Amino acid sequence: MSAAIPYTPAGTVHSADIPFNRRPVSPLKVAATAVGYVIMIVIAAFTLLPFVWMVLSSVKNNNEIFTVPLKWLPDVWHWENYGLIWQKADLLGWTKNTIILAVAVTLLQIVTGSFAAYGFSKIRFAGRDVLFLCYIATMAVPWQSYMIPQFKMLSSWGLSDSLPSIILMQSFSAFGVFMMKQFYDTIPEELSEAARIDGLSEFGIYGRIILPLSGPSIAALGIITFTNAWNEYMQPLIYLRSPELWTIQIGLKTFIGEYSASYDMIMTGSVLSVLPILVVFLFGQKYFIEGIATSGMKG
Structure with a gap:
């Protein structure tokens, strides 16, 4: 028996019959x-x-770093520099203090920024837009203009030489509120209205509807905040006078002053100070780009 021929309607054109154009x-x-x-x-x-x-x-001999002409690759790779730096400097203590500050500031800014942004975006109250503009306008005020009054205030509270002083100063961010509000404005208002009709409170709407949709924006804000807190130099320099409270930026500055001729150790310490930021960004770059695209670029 011959195989059945499939029926093809008249006028049908197969993709194989279309010339490559x-x-x-x-x-x-x-x-x-x-x-x-x-x-x-x-x-x-x-x-x-x-x-x-x-x-x-960081893996060169000290005499090879500034040779003329420049040598990119060392003759001998001195990986032991990454072990010596921990013996010559209190890198472990500096790193611990910096991690505490960066993580605490990041979590607080995410909580305060997202919560305030929800209020400005989804809750209608008298003077909301004016209050938001006034709050965002604080980004134009340089920190140096109120640095001394702020220091006197925190000193009167007994927080001048402590890690909570830095955490308290960086717990709120107008930029974080602005960024999160831009994203919340893109979430349909119908979701919040439907939740209110069902009897859900504003805290419930924020925690059960808005936050689960805010992953990319929260990740972007977290990466930006963590990077800024990790690299902060001026505030720890002013407030943290005890060596056991120094961050990695302050510690490296004192290390450079003490070992001003040991460029191999200086480069090794600088690489170690950059690595955490690099790791955080590499793991979160997908969410960072998505969060910036969905919130920071909105007009």
């Missing part, structure tokens, strides 16, 4: 794309080369 690309567009890639590669190289030089210098 590709739109021509103009040489100008190809050249512009190539130039764009070259520019991005050059910018990336200028950005990464100092960090690459710092990493390579």
Whole structure:
């Protein structure tokens, strides 16, 4: 018996019968794309080369770092520098203090920023827009203008030489409120209204509806806040006078003053201070980009 031939309606055109039709690309567009890639590669190289030089210098002999002409690769790789730095400096204590500050400040800014942003975005009350504009306007006021009154206030509370002083100063962020509000404005109001009709309180709406939808924006705010708190130098310099409370930035500054000629140790300490930020960003870059795209770019 012959195999049954499938029925094909008249006028049917198979995809295999359609000739390959590709739109021509103009040489100008190809050249512009190539130039764009070259520019991005050059910018990336200028950005990464100092960090690459710092990493390579951290495993060099001290005399090889500033040789002329410049030698990128060492003759002997001195990986022991990463063990010596822990013996010559209190790197463990500095790192512990910095982690405590960065994690505490990040969590507090996420909580306070997202909660305040919910109020400004989803709750209607008299003077809401004016109050939001006044709060956001504080970003234009430099910290140096109220640095001395703030120091006197915290000193009168007995917090001048303690980690809670730094945590308290950085617990609130107008930028975090602005960023989270931009994202909350994109969430349909119908979700909140439906929850209110069902009897859910504002705290319930915030915790059970809004926060689960805010993952990318919270991750972006967390990465930005953690990076700023980790790299903060001026506030710990002013408030933390006891060496056992120093952060890694203050500790490295004193280490550089003490070992001003040991450039290999200085580079090693600098690499170790950058690594946590690099790890955090590498693991959270997907959510960071998504959060910026959904909140920070909204007009």
